[in-house]
Amino acid sequence: MASLSFFKLALLTPLLLLVLASSTSSVAQLARLQPKIGCQTQCGDVKVDYPFGIGKRCGRSEHFQLLCKRNDRGRFKPFIRGNKLDDLEVSSISVTEGLARIKNPVSSLCYNRTNGYVTFEFAEADLTQTPFWVSNTRNMFIVIGSNVFAYISLNGTKSGYTAGCVAQKLSKESMVKSSCSGIGCCEATIPIRSKLYFMLIDGSFSNVSSFNTCGHAVLTEVDRFRFSTSYLTTPGSFEKDIVNLSVVLDWTIGNEKCELAHVMVS
Known part of the structure; x- marks a missing residue:
């Protein structure tokens, strides 16, 4: 039985090292991805969590920056910056689900x-x-x-x-x-x-x-x-x-999965 336990341990050791290496990498990423102090986290009734941000240098990068302005009904809402087209009004963003909703x-x-x-x-x-x-x-x-x-x-x-x-x-x-x-x-x-x-x-x-x-x-x-x-x-x-009603959007952080974004803000 002792030799069998040793054999199982020998198999598990590389896996444990891989998990530790992955955890170390996630910690390093977590250290890099922190919201800046003083950045706006709410626009109207919509909460805006990191990696998204309102205004310059408040999101993870410029691609995650949202605008906070009045919509056509006079209410403050976050908007996704339009690329040569109109800005898109955001109804909600969920970091835990990796989803967002925009006005149709x-x-x-x-x-x-x-x-x-x-x-x-x-x-x-x-x-x-x-x-x-x-x-x-x-x-x-x-x-x-x-x-x-x-x-x-x-x-x-x-x-x-x-x-x-x-x-x-x-x-x-x-x-x-x-x-x-x-x-x-x-x-x-x-x-x-x-x-x-x-x-x-x-x-x-x-x-x-x-x-x-x-x-x-x-x-x-x-x-x-x-x-x-x-x-x-x-x-x-x-x-x-x-x-x-809304259009549902998926989102990712670079090549990383949305679950990692949840880890980074937990």
Whole structure:
């Protein structure tokens, strides 16, 4: 039995040395990654923990720096700096989960019955100079409207992917309450996580019904979206509800896993 115990110890010794070496490396990283004294840790109702920071030299690097400013509703919120595009409003950041949530950019096409004009808005987001990625497992591409085709392009046209969705033509009788199954509402999965995306409604294909004058396309958190027929029958209903939903982002510290970020702030 003594020889067997010695044999087990001989096998375990290299593993123990490896664990100690790894722990020493983590301690060294921990010593380097500390928030600076005096940096703002709250913006409005959103807590901002290290490695993120508000303002210059308060985050782990410039890529982790957030802006604290008023949003379009006059409330202070943190924003991710836009890379040649608009800054993105942050709803929450979790260091323990390695997740963040941002306000949904929305694409739309609307018909004005009074003057006959059609107005377009397309939404896009650029995270290429940030530690964030759009999660492909926690978000869904949603299209709302009557005979509306929209698509989302991920990571650019050369090396990226495109997902499309058609919300079929409908009548009031054909609408199904709380069902996003193709009639008036459709959904598509996101094949890859991405740093860059834009969403566009195809005006050459899409049109509107007698009671629904707008089509919308949005990327949003799949677990929280619930379709309502009021989005098709009540102007402004969709815009009001979508404010309370978010796009989910993953984030990492360089090549390290998010779990390491949690260790560094514990």
